[in-house]
Amino acid sequence: MARRPLVVIGSGLAGLTCAWASDPQGCILLTAGVLTDGAASMWAQGGIAAALSPDDSTALHAEDTWRAGAFAGDRAVIDRITGVAPEVVRLLVELEVPFDRAPDGSIDLALEGGHSRSRVAHAGDHSGAAVTTAMARAVRAAPHVEVREHHTVTRLLADASGAVCGVEVRRRDGSLEVIETDRVVLATGGMGGLWAHTTNPTTxxxxxxxxAARVGARTDDLHLVQFHPTALDVAADPMPLLTEALRGAGAKLVSDGARFVDELQPRDVVAAAVWEQLTEGRTVRLDARGINRVATRFPAVAELTAASGLDLTRDLLPVRPALHYSMGGVTVDDTGRSSVPGLWAVGEVSRTGLHGANRLASNSLLEAVVTGRAAAADAITWTGVWRGSVRPADPATVRTRTCTAAPAASRPLPLAQVRETLDSACGVLRDGPTLQAAVDCLEPHVGDDAAYVAWLIARSALAHPLSVGAHRRTDNVLPEGVSA
Ligand SMILES: Cc1cc2nc3c(=O)[nH]c(=O)nc-3n(C[C@H](O)[C@H](O)[C@H](O)COP(=O)(O)OP(=O)(O)OC[C@H]3O[C@@H](n4cnc5c(N)ncnc54)[C@H](O)[C@@H]3O)c2cc1C
Structure with missing residues (x-):
């Protein structure tokens, strides 16, 4: 009997890499818009981290990742992913990604916060578009990938044993289709659009x-989300990003004219320092005027600021923290297997253990390529016995569409309200009573996907009373039975 097709969902860097690497068996690649539409991968400015310079090593890259993640990452995963980073960059070079070069012809490496060495390979300040476009070109040329654009997956189907048996898809004309499959790779990206202030695509x-959660997949660390300290504070949704590489090149943060933080500390530290200034009523600005040839080196940023009437070479740029990246997600093992048979997750939707409680800058494009390749290799050879190492989900978090929490569940909460709720309860600083109120507000609406995910996030934040990395509890209560 012919094997049912492997289905990959999402055409950011993780999904594209997975589809490309599914050679020779191949896959169907489903994506909501046209290829790369709605992908945060296209928006990455900084680049991809890899220990490539003579004064660097994969061990140092691993150490920086571990430290930036507040020592909460999985050390074996960190070592594995940072260990292959140089090879990943070489692969991207083979795919003709036009990385910037130093005068001696080697790849030019930028410095970003939390890195003890200059190690971010970049293509100007539009690195994500350069990398993702190259991978999309490879996918378009690959005879083993069947691309189906304008196919939004609305539901995963599971059989009586709980294993994946299909996906429900909404096509461009609104009609629904079911594709039968026993293997699905989720590569659907992050969830920043659930916050009112975000740098992510609003989709x-x-x-x-x-x-994944509706078919019973385990999720972890959903409360561990990263706030980028320097989103341009103008009336735009999503907020334009002022890349960390600007600070690496010498841009300074000033509050009412004075510096207040070491700009190259990990993001959680800088974001909290900026937030403190703002809550004390001051205005925080990024001063990039001292950077040599700033507009030439950062043309994408220059364009973004100009669109808001600001000149990167002359103006101080108002900034505030905005939701940027999700460290948690669908829990997976080294091959991308989730707790549900037949379901893999790769890229930002997954929780691999690489980032701990705070992602080191420019580690996520790396993770997208590494996890995309690993899941493809596993999925095309998998023969039916699911030996994943991920523990089952907490049943209290699993809400199928037919088993909703309350009658009001069929009435979706307006997205704007979901976004305001997470913004105020799950921002840079959190406390128990506000989180409890958010959980109560969202609970009756978990039949709606956006409210359901927001509920899972708020619930996870409430369940973690201790501050760690990007999760900052102002009440910082110790769990019962634990003394200080
Ligand atoms: C402004 C910005 C700058 C960044 N800069 C950097 C950087 O310099 N370096 C770095 O390492 N990281 C950076 N990041 C983070 C990085 O871009 C992302 O973590 C990474 O690209 C995620 O890749 P992904 O493939 O998992 O998801 P995405 O690239 O977000 O792709 C998700 C895909 O899934 C599709 N999709 C979603 N839901 C469905 C559905 N139901 N059905 C069908 N398709 C669906 C989307 O349309 C999209 O194609 C940045 C992020 C942002 C927002």
Missing amino acids: ALGQGVAL
């Missing part, structure tokens, strides 16, 4: 987490 609503 990044964590739908992959909803799809």
